Amino acid sequence: MAEDVAGSSMPQDILNTFYSGENPLCVMQNLAEEQSRRKIIIVSDQRLMYFEENATGMYDDTLYAFARIESAVFHEGKRSAELRITDTDGAVLKIGWLLNEEAERLLLTLQSAMNDLGTALVSLDRRKSMFSGEEWTLKKPVDYLTKVAKSDAPPMTESYIAPILPKDEEKEEDGETPELFEESCEPVSGPVTPAAEETMDQDTVKECLKALRTLYDNHVLTEEQYRKLRLPLLEKLDI
Template sequence: MAENEAGGSMPEDILNTFYSGENPLCVLQNLQESGKQRKIIVVTDQRLMYFEENATGLYDDTLFAFARIDTVVYHEGKKVSELKITETDGVMLKVGWLTNEEAQRVILTLQSAMNDLGTAAVSLDRKKSVFSGEEWTLKKPVDYLTKTVKNEAASMKQSYIAPILPKDACEEKEQELFEEEICGAVAADEMDQQTVIECLKALRILYDNCILTEEQYRKYRLPLLEKLDI
């Protein structure tokens, strides 16, 4: 198991959530809350990940691809902070056990990682009030997309690499890519296992970049999953 920054080790089912080549940049746990179920927040070079231990000893996860994060707001507290992470579809996660220093570390690491991977700069607005303390707001610009991620796996075939596209070309190019290349190959039963895996990766990148809706993502993903020998 990999050592984390809190001095413990990351559970196996959390390690299995990582992509090949994905690197954790910041790992924090609620170790100060003795006797409570374990909670872990991780910022990697590709996304933000949140894990909560359930009654079975396994972990429920909430995963935020950078392109699907809308805002992250940090509120300073007397003992612990409040961190609110909101996705582009309005879904929100509240984290209330980080210290102020830890929450600041998460948001600064996230801003740096999103800027490294993204096509547009992510802003961080800081305000300070005598009565309510500090408030930091990380805001993703509307034209933010993530670049193709480098990893240790074999390179995908050029025709299946997810494109970085301007907004006005997204829908047309997405339809062309999947209907002509992927859907055609699935229908003709021409895919080997490696190609299926490559297509699933490309499909996920398009979904994370908000080029595909969830309905489109599920529609294209199902016939690919049926091709896998699992």
């Protein structure tokens, strides 16, 4: 059995995982014995998130941008359901502590959120068997992409802090400047005064952040690549 979890009662390290402006639509946690480690599944307006408490009291997370979800299937049992989330790499996440009606609600919320943010409609196939109960299958079309996300970047917390290489060293390590910035952030021609350079940097950085986020949500960049490219830009923002 699960229960809805109000945002104020969620652990802080889970709240820190949310993007700025990201809204939870369906949040449930397991209600097993007190000695059992807490598990939480969240469908937000931008992605699906699964958290499992570890031995240190912190939470291990599995995060799915909508474009990364290949399918979601739930099998109805006599009382509880088995929910399987498969990503585009073929990895499967199995959740067995939801009741049937809870799994239905979560799957319907996921379908609605994916359709709201996506460029193609996600289908939900329902089949009923005399022997095994209902099976609901959410399938993403091959041309599914997500629109520009509603926020530029996750909140800056310790979990996102990583070493930032100077610009010259970054070029030497990668061999060349990433094409993303060559295409999306063209330099201004002609002499630039210090005041003009500051204004240009702010506008350029914001455009690059939006472009990066779009590539990440569409599963073009890995999370590691996204963070590596994003952090030097955030350092340039006047915030």
